Amino acid sequence: MIVAGLGWTTIALMVYLMAVTQRSAPKIWDPYEILGIPMSSTEKQIQSRYRRLSVTMHPDKAVPDPAKNETVETVNERWVEVIKAYKALTDEDVRRNFIEYGNPDGKQSTSFGIALPQFLITEGNGKYILLVYGALLGILLPYFVGSWWYGSQKVTREKILVSSAGNMFKEFTERIDDHGVVNLLSSATEFEALLHGHKADAGTGQLEKRLLQEARVLTEKDRRFLQDMDDTVRRKTLALLWAYLARVELDDQTLNDEKYQLAPTALTLNEAFVSVCLAYGFTNPVLASYRTSQNLIQAVAPESPPLLQLPHFNEKVVKDLEDQLDQRSHLTIQSFMNFPDARRRELATSAGLSNSQLETAISVASQLPRLVIERTFFKVTGEKHIIPNSLVQFVVKARFIPPGTRNIPEVHPSDLEDIDPDETDTKANSRPDPAEQKQHQPPLAHAPHFSRDHSPRWHLFLADARQGKVAVPPFTFTTFDKPILDESGKPTFNVQTLKMQFQAPPQPAHYKFQMHLACDSYIGFDDRRDVILSVEDPSSIEEAEWEDEDISEPEEDSIAGQMATLRGGATKKATSPKIKQANDDSDEESGTDEEEETESETDTDTDTDEE
Incomplete structure (x- = not known):
C-alpha cells in the first residue's frame, strides 16, 4: 500500500509540473523584425531605416537606461544585431548565409542535450549512480520477478494454494x-x-x-x-x-x-x-x-x-x-x-x-429467486435431426417464480421454443458480441450470516445415473438474457433460456441422462429430472427424406385428386394431353441423351481403368 501510494503521488506531481510548466518555443532570427520594417521593403527603405536607427542606437549616442537594467554591453549587443540585420538584407555574402543557414554568421554548431537532473551529471557522483542502478537492476528487479514467479507457482488456476x-x-x-x-x-x-x-x-x-x-x-x-x-x-x-x-x-x-x-x-x-x-x-x-x-x-x-x-x-x-x-x-x-x-x-x-x-x-x-424449469430439449442448430458426433445444444427453458406466488401468468408457447435465425441473416448467425447483449443479474443472495456479498450462481450438468458419472461437465450461469425483476422489484416471470453445448455420442441410440440444476446460494431450490437424447442414424434419415420427396400430390382430374379436393387437400393442375404428349416426348429424348452421356462417361472411365 505504501509503495502504491508513493507511486500515485509521484504521478500526480509529474502531471502538475507538466500542467504549470510553460513551453519555450525557439525564436527564429528575423532581420526585418530587428529593423522594424515590413518584409516588402525595398533596399532604399532598408538603408533609410538603418540610418535612422544609427542616430538613436549607436553606442556613441545611445545612453543605457538604469530603470531597465541596461548596461553598456546591452547597448553594444543591440547595435551588433542591427548591423547583422542590415548586412543580411544588403550585403550579398551575409544575405547568402542568412538564406542558407538562417543566420548571418553562417553555419552554426548544433548541440543536443538530455534533460537530466543536475546531481546526475555532477562530477564525482558517477559511482553512486552506478551503485543505485546496480541495486535496482541486480537486486530489486530479480527479487520482485522471483517473488511473483514463485508466488504464481504456489497458486492453482482456481486461486487456491x-x-x-x-x-x-x-x-x-x-x-x-x-x-x-x-x-x-x-x-x-x-x-x-x-x-x-x-x-x-x-x-x-x-x-x-x-x-x-x-x-x-x-x-x-x-x-x-x-x-x-x-x-x-x-x-x-x-x-x-x-x-x-x-x-x-x-x-x-x-x-x-x-x-x-x-x-x-x-x-x-x-x-x-x-x-x-x-x-x-x-x-x-x-x-x-x-x-x-x-x-x-x-x-x-x-x-x-x-x-x-x-x-x-x-x-x-x-x-x-x-x-x-x-x-x-x-x-x-x-x-x-x-x-x-x-x-x-x-x-x-x-x-x-x-x-x-x-x-x-x-x-x-416471497423474494427468493427460485428457478422453475418449464421445458427441456436437445437440438442441433439448423438441423431437424441429431446425428452422431454433431454439436448438440441442451436447452432449458425456465422462469423465476418466488415461493408462494399465487397468480402466475401462463407461458406463451412461442417462449418455450428456440428458433434458429434465418440462414441469410449473417448478423444473427455470427457470434454475438457480449457487449451488445445486455445480461441481467439476479439480486444478491439473502445471506445475513455470510460476511461477504454473494451473487447467486446456477450450475447445470448432465449425469449418467447408472454409472454415477458426470456425462457433460457443469455450465455455470450468473446472468440471464431477460429481466428478472421489473422497476418496482416484482418478478417479471420472463422465460429464461439456459444452454449447454457438447458433442453427441458417436453411436446412434437413445441415451438417458439425469439433468441436475443446482443453485449455490439457497437450499431446496435444486432440480433433477431425466432427459433422453435420441441420436439417429444418418442413413435412415436420408431414406426417410427420399420417401417424403417421392410422395406427390394427386392431380385434379384423378379420383384421388377429387377425394383430396373434398377433404380440402392440395392437388396438382391437370395436364392437357397435348402438353403431356410433348412432355413425354421430351422426357424420352432427354432420357436418350442421358443414356448416351452415361455410356460416354462409362467408356471414359473404362478407358481410364484400362490405361
Whole structure:
C-alpha cells in the first residue's frame, strides 16, 4: 500500500509540473523584425531605416537606461544585431548565409542535450549512480520477478494454494458426503494464514466444549474426526466451521469473529473442490460440493431444515412446526409457502412466532429467486435431426417464480421454443458480441450470516445415473438474457433460456441422462429430472427424406385428386394431353441423351481403368 501510494503521488506531481510548466518555443532570427520594417521593403527603405536607427542606437549616442537594467554591453549587443540585420538584407555574402543557414554568421554548431537532473551529471557522483542502478537492476528487479514467479507457482488456476489442492486430492473419496466435504475443507493451508501465531490454539478447548454440547448436527463420525485430530490449526478451523454452520453463539467475541471470517475462505476452497471432483468424474461428490456451498452461504449445517434460511426460524421453531405436520422429511420453503395463509399463520403461531416475525419471514421468502424449469430439449442448430458426433445444444427453458406466488401468468408457447435465425441473416448467425447483449443479474443472495456479498450462481450438468458419472461437465450461469425483476422489484416471470453445448455420442441410440440444476446460494431450490437424447442414424434419415420427396400430390382430374379436393387437400393442375404428349416426348429424348452421356462417361472411365 505504501509503495502504491508513493507511486500515485509521484504521478500526480509529474502531471502538475507538466500542467504549470510553460513551453519555450525557439525564436527564429528575423532581420526585418530587428529593423522594424515590413518584409516588402525595398533596399532604399532598408538603408533609410538603418540610418535612422544609427542616430538613436549607436553606442556613441545611445545612453543605457538604469530603470531597465541596461548596461553598456546591452547597448553594444543591440547595435551588433542591427548591423547583422542590415548586412543580411544588403550585403550579398551575409544575405547568402542568412538564406542558407538562417543566420548571418553562417553555419552554426548544433548541440543536443538530455534533460537530466543536475546531481546526475555532477562530477564525482558517477559511482553512486552506478551503485543505485546496480541495486535496482541486480537486486530489486530479480527479487520482485522471483517473488511473483514463485508466488504464481504456489497458486492453482482456481486461486487456491497448490498444497491445499494436494490435500483435497489426498482426502477425496468416491463416497464423500456433505459432512465429509466440510471435514475436507479444514485441511486447506489458507487457514494457517488466518490462524497464525497465538491464534492457532487460543480458545480451542472452550470452543470444542461448547460445540459438542450444543451442535446436534455433528454425527458420531464427525465428533471422532474432530477429537482425534492432532494438527492444532486444522482442529480449530474445523471446530469454527461447524460452529458457524450450527450457528453456535460463542462467549468469546474473538472466536465469534474468527468463525465468520473463515466462511468466505471456505467457500472459495469449496468452489475449487468442484474441479477436483470433476477430475474423478463422480456425480455424488459434485452434488455434495454444491450443497456445501449452499450451507456455507446460508450458515446451515448439512441435512438441516431448509426453513432455517428464513429470519426468526431457528431449530426449535422449525422442529415444533414440523412436529405439527408429522413430517418424515424436512419441510421446504416452497411447501411452507404453499399452505393457505390461515394454515401457515396457525402453524407459525403454534411454533412460537409472532405475527410480525412471520410477516418478515414471508416477505423474505416471497423474494427468493427460485428457478422453475418449464421445458427441456436437445437440438442441433439448423438441423431437424441429431446425428452422431454433431454439436448438440441442451436447452432449458425456465422462469423465476418466488415461493408462494399465487397468480402466475401462463407461458406463451412461442417462449418455450428456440428458433434458429434465418440462414441469410449473417448478423444473427455470427457470434454475438457480449457487449451488445445486455445480461441481467439476479439480486444478491439473502445471506445475513455470510460476511461477504454473494451473487447467486446456477450450475447445470448432465449425469449418467447408472454409472454415477458426470456425462457433460457443469455450465455455470450468473446472468440471464431477460429481466428478472421489473422497476418496482416484482418478478417479471420472463422465460429464461439456459444452454449447454457438447458433442453427441458417436453411436446412434437413445441415451438417458439425469439433468441436475443446482443453485449455490439457497437450499431446496435444486432440480433433477431425466432427459433422453435420441441420436439417429444418418442413413435412415436420408431414406426417410427420399420417401417424403417421392410422395406427390394427386392431380385434379384423378379420383384421388377429387377425394383430396373434398377433404380440402392440395392437388396438382391437370395436364392437357397435348402438353403431356410433348412432355413425354421430351422426357424420352432427354432420357436418350442421358443414356448416351452415361455410356460416354462409362467408356471414359473404362478407358481410364484400362490405361
